[in-house]
Amino acid sequence: MDTEILELEMFLPYRLNRLADAVSREFSKIYRDRHGLTRPEWRALAGLGQHGTMTATAIGEQSAMHKTKVSRAVAELERRKWLVRTQDPADRRVENLTLTKKGESVYRELVPMAKAYEQTLLARMSARERNDVASGIRAIEAALLK
Amino acid sequence: MDTEILELEMFLPYRLNRLADAVSREFSKIYRDRHGLTRPEWRALAGLGQHGTMTATAIGEQSAMHKTKVSRAVAELERRKWLVRTQDPADRRVENLTLTKKGESVYRELVPMAKAYEQTLLARMSARERNDVASGIRAIEAALLK
DNA sequence: CCAAATTCGTTTCATCTGTAACCATTGAAA
């Protein structure tokens, strides 16, 4: 009776991790080298740049981060004076977070670099492949919700 | 002049991470709940189950893990007596790692569960979508090598 | 109204991680 083998290199969870890891590691150089940001910090910055003002909870929801990660990232961005907190007048548990001029300027610097990185990756593919990437990702996202 | 915005939810590095995270987190329950394995431990087990005998370096290459992760995972599997080390006679720096009966039996238990998990995900998709997933992943893998 | 349950966000603690330094062994160069 021969053992059933799993080919790790073809196993979906492993492949996704490997990909995500490689892509993120490469991309992280951009915000790490230029500003010493961690990934949670970059994501918090990206969320605030995109939405203007958010609560910590909202940042966590948008960027799929644990609330302790958000808490620490926000604390660091505040320390750098890239964002300010303001108490929500209606609910004093809530803090409304907003980028400062300085925070915004970093955001405006990083966004084009982020888009450029994504473009270089996609530019190495055929139109057909780019399409497969888009719908493949969408398919997995959908499957996870079912 | 309006600021250029990055839509984080659509950004490839972010989406890949989110997916990989969700899929892995779900799958990890299998080896974590049943045996208290960490992901590096699971991967080392999977590598050895697949290939029979490997060196620590080979495990790291196959499963894209840092050598310290491999070192620690191997140490733990050894502690559990799921694998044995044997000095390579030709090169005494090298250790050949092999699963014990016990290690193999855990491997044989987990493989079908891994495959089943992958199948449930894929079963929630149309044939067309499964195809897009396969070629989309391949396209990104290829793009990373260029 | 009041007590219990919930929510927002922080902190503590134990664990996991990568970098860098390390030891031992081997290979290559002189």
Add this chain to the structure above:
DNA sequence: TTTCAATGGTTACAGATGAAACGAATTTGG
């Protein structure tokens, strides 16, 4: 040979992580 670089693998250290407990404020259900 002898030396020096490269390789296999471990360990020490500092930083990052998540679970759980927490304080403060708010909501809910009597």
